[in-house]
Amino acid sequence: MKKLNRLKWVVAIAAAFFVGLIGVTSISSSSVEAARIDMVDVSNHNGYMTTAEYINMRNNYGVKAISTKITEGQSYVDPYAKSNIANAQAAGLYINAYHFARYYTKAQAIAEANFACQQAQKAGLPVGAVLTADVEAPEQTYVSKYQNNIDNAAFEAVVKSYGYRPDVYTMASWIGVRMDIATGSGWIANYVGNATGKRYYSSNHGWQWRSDQHFSTSYGDFDASQLYDDYYTAGQNSNNNVKPNKPSKPTNKKSVDVTYAFHQKGGSWYSNVKNFGSGNNGYAGAPYHANDLLYLKVNHGTIKYRVHTIEDGCWLPWIKKANKNDTVNGVAGIKGHTIDGVQIVYTTPKGETYQQAYYRSQTTQRANYLGTCADNGTVAGYDSWAGMLGEPLDRLQIHINNHSKY
Known part of the structure; x- marks a missing residue:
């Protein structure tokens, strides 16, 4: 999700292959024609995204939802979060957000969650949207699975207190090793190359299956995900079929100083x-x-x-x-x-x-x-x-x- 470089893509594929070799059964798959592009995540790496670009994603590629980066750690704020939220909503897409986690203690997780939620409010993320913890940083590799589980739970509790719905995004190779992801939750990244004929992680909310998706009117690469339920498309209103009402003319407006x-x-x-x-x-x-x-x-x-x-x-x-x-x-x-x-x-x-x-x-x-x-x-x-x-x-x-x- 955080576009560091192509190493993440290579590591994810290698890790997924290794998971298959050792017989870990956290992957669930079933036959389908091809993975869908239900949700796309965006950040400052994609620059300023217009409403027209989001409409193109929706109409020509079947995109339903966007997850925009809000924050990272306890200090970084994505400068395009507010415009991504406004423009994606104007295009009739469901809007969600993610925070790139740097925490490795419970106290840090709570602090980062408060920071992320406050910035999400300022960027206009609607109440009921999903605010995901993107947990894949080096900081989490130096602590135990037990500690990561505690930290993730603390982050999610704070997110709920702000009226947002929490989730955790991580790499396939981390499940059961660096953290636990319960059935019916989680957004899992596993770039399999050819996504035709299989679908993975169908017992979770979503599967991020590629990081090199292109759209005809947009610049650069995008992460694409298939969703298996309505978690990222519920709790808020999409305006796909809603025409805005014309504002009524003021009938008795008083000037106020x-x-x-x-x-x-x-x-x-x-x-x-x-x-x-x-x-x-x-x-x-x-x-x-x-x-x-x-x-x-x-x-x-x-x-x-x-x-x-x-x-x-x-x-x-x-x-x-x-x-x-x-x-x-x-x-x-x-x-x-x-x-x-x-x-x-x-x-x-x-x-x-x-x-x-x-x-x-x-x-x-x-x-x-x-x-x-x-x-x-x-x-x-x-x-x-x-x-x-x-x-x-x-x-x-x-x-x-x-x-x-x-």
């Missing part, structure tokens, strides 16, 4: 900002400076907001008022505690056109804005909160509307 400000950690309040704009007057905060308090109010409707802090490691209570002199109920945060997450919910008055708070942030460790956030979060394809846990949030932009202006 939002005013907000950050308090610099160890300093004072910055000037208030209304809505958002360009330049340093168009956002709350200042580059590379941490903040500890957030003030926020609207001139119409109601709004509530809360922050997550590094020191407390949790979300603080919702705030519904706006008073800089009241650091308990009038602003969000605790003085001296670093804000690394912000969540906002706007309530539209009854009878008016529905509007939301749209907002985005930057951190002291990143050069660009993170994903756009909205009240109803990933349900509408937006993030449900702004920030990156563990990284001080230094800038924030907000506006209230019935669509995002970012």
Whole structure:
């Protein structure tokens, strides 16, 4: 899955041959005409993939689902994850994701799972999609099968807590040697060369049978898999047969202004900002400076907001008022505690056109804005909160509307 080089292809074939020689019975096979291309996995190695490319895969090759790389280890984020998710969904494909695992302890597995899930949320991976642990790295070869089983179970438990469905991807030669894969689970890689006449691993969710699939409108090689059940095509909606509804015209939309400000950690309040704009007057905060308090109010409707802090490691209570002199109920945060997450919910008055708070942030460790956030979060394809846990949030932009202006 992680395209290191052709060595993986050679090793997988040799390992599969060896497994056959020693009589291990984890492979199940039955006669079929040829392996299908039900699912394709994509990553930064494939570059930017357009909706038209995904439509070509669907219409001309029978592709049903995509699995896009989200993360690797505890720091790498695939830069094309968000566009892959959006464009594959627009093409009517089921979308899933995978994380290339580097863990070799339970604590590391938990940390990597949280990182992967948070980035999956930011990339717009829908709740109910599969988030797979790609376990095939050198790190897992240095620990026991017992330890890998524990680590994989810990990763899967965290994935479930975020509303995603977990699975494990690995090489055929690792099953029963480096880890156990239960019947009815798992996505197994075994490149057999000629996939006509047999199908392997039919007791698992899927079999990745080649790494050199070509598509007429796309560049490079792709990993292709055959699916045996609906695990990677369930729990979410595919829009193959759905025509988008035309948006209705606003009938009673009110203009709403939002005013907000950050308090610099160890300093004072910055000037208030209304809505958002360009330049340093168009956002709350200042580059590379941490903040500890957030003030926020609207001139119409109601709004509530809360922050997550590094020191407390949790979300603080919702705030519904706006008073800089009241650091308990009038602003969000605790003085001296670093804000690394912000969540906002706007309530539209009854009878008016529905509007939301749209907002985005930057951190002291990143050069660009993170994903756009909205009240109803990933349900509408937006993030449900702004920030990156563990990284001080230094800038924030907000506006209230019935669509995002970012």
